[in-house]
Amino acid sequence: MATEVIAGREISVDDEGFMTDPSEWSEELAEALAKEIHIDTLTEDHWKAIRYLRADFEETGETATIRRVSTQAGLATKELYQLFPKKPAKKMAYISGLPKPTGCV
Amino acid sequence: MPKFADETDRKVSIILSKGTLDWATAAMVIGNAAVSEGIELHLFFTFYGLDAVLKKKMDHLKVTALANPAMHMPNVVVGLPGMTAMATAMMKKMMKKQNVPEHRDFIQMVADAGAHLHVCRMTFDMYGYTKDDLYEEVEDVLSASDFLDLAEGGQIIFI
Numbered sequence: 001m002a003t004e005v006i007a008g009r010e011i012s013v014d015d016e017g018f019m020t021d022p023s024e025w026s027e028e029l030a031e032a033l034a035k036e037i038h039i040d041t042l043t044e045d046h047w048k049a050i051r052y053l054r055a056d057f058e059e060t061g062e063t064a065t066i067r068r069v070s071t072q073a074g075l076a077t078k079e080l081y082q083l084f085p086k087k088p089a090k091k092m093a094y095i096s097g098l099p100k101p102t103g104c105v
Numbered sequence: 106m107p108k109f110a111d112e113t114d115r116k117v118s119i120i121l122s123k124g125t126l127d128w129a130t131a132a133m134v135i136g137n138a139a140v141s142e143g144i145e146l147h148l149f150f151t152f153y154g155l156d157a158v159l160k161k162k163m164d165h166l167k168v169t170a171l172a173n174p175a176m177h178m179p180n181v182v183v184g185l186p187g188m189t190a191m192a193t194a195m196m197k198k199m200m201k202k203q204n205v206p207e208h209r210d211f212i213q214m215v216a217d218a219g220a221h222l223h224v225c226r227m228t229f230d231m232y233g234y235t236k237d238d239l240y241e242e243v244e245d246v247l248s249a250s251d252f253l254d255l256a257e258g259g260q261i262i263f264i
Contacts, residue, residue, distance in 0.1 A: 017107025037110040066141055067204065067214065077217040086143030090109045100109075104134055105205050 007032035018093065018100050022057065025097030033095045039084065042095075046083050049075055053096040063093045063101040116145040116259030118252070123264060124153030126166040126196060126208065132157070132264050133211040140218035145259070148215070149252050150243075151225035154264075155232070157208065158224060158240040166208050167193040216242035223247045223255070 004013045007029055012020045017036075019025060030050060034042050042050070052073035056064045066089050070077045084091035093100050117139040121132045132148065139146045156162040170176035170183035170192045183192070197207075206214060216222060224239060226248045236246075247255070 013107075016109055036106055066218075067206065070214070077214050081218055086112070087109060087141065089141050094107060094109075103204075105137060105203070105211075 006036065014099070016100065019097040020099070022097050029097065030095050033097070037091055037094060039091070039095070043083070045075060045079065046095075049073055049080065049083065049092050050096045053092055053098060057096075057098050062103070063098045065089060065101045065103040065105060067105050068103075113143050116147070116256070117262065118147040118149060118256035118259055119262045119264060120149045120151060121154035121157060121264050122152045124156035124162070124166065126168045126193060128264050129154070129157040129166055129208055130200065130205060130211070133208070133215055134205075135262060136215045136220055137211070137218070140215060140220050146215070146220040147223060147252075147255050148220055149223045149225065149247070151228050155224060155228050155234075157212065158222060158243050159234070159238055160240055161238070163212070163240060164207075164209055168196045212240070213242065223252060225249070225252075
């Protein structure tokens with residue numbers, strides 16, 4: 001298993017860079033992960049998505065898709081594409097320290 | 106920087122020529138996957154596929170088991186009245202279980218993600234439709250050659 005040092009902490013990652021151990025995640029680390037993918041500031045709306053993803057993963061064991069976040073977390077599809085440009089599903093999962101989502105919709 | 110964070114110049118164009126719920130959904134699933142990967146997406150609705158972007162038809166797309174051996178039902182049975190409605194209801198139930206949105210929600214989601222929706226000029230003229238008949242997110246009515254110009258250099262998927 002590969003590891004990476006982000007914000008001075010060693011974390012376990014897969015070959016695409018997604019964290020493989022959700023317990024290594026912290027809110028502080030999320031800020032650093034966001035910067036890695038050029039999201040310099042995490043706003044309250046970013047956090048709304050991230051907190052939903054973390055809570056949903058804890059409950060279901062799966063990373064929520066864009067559709068799930070938009071219908072359950074109260075953030076419209078358009079907003080998600082603005083908050084996490086181009087690749088919202090992967091970017092949200094990455095910052096939240098979760099595996100990339102496997103669902104199609 | 107993680108591998109997925111790179112920008113992409115990929116482009117996908119999907120031609121939807123069928124007006125049934127199953128094939129329209131297939132186009133939306135692939136289209137949704139494309140936009141959520143940051144890929145430029147063009148959807149071109151032609152022939153029966155136009156039903157997927159007609160205000161009056163798009164909420165009533167159906168699926169039929171007729172002449173479809175993969176439905177594993179004899180044609181003589183699925184040709185009976187009411188069978189298309191039944192097949193549609195069953196398909197919708199199965200899709201709901203998989204959290205697949207209703208067609209209008211699905212196409213809206215893909216459009217909100219930045220997809221470009223185009224309608225085939227010939228089909229549009231042939232049936233005598235007007236712009237008012239079209240779903241609001243449709244950008245334009247294009248000739249086949251203009252569509253090919255848009256699709257140049259990308260992947261084309263024909264459904």
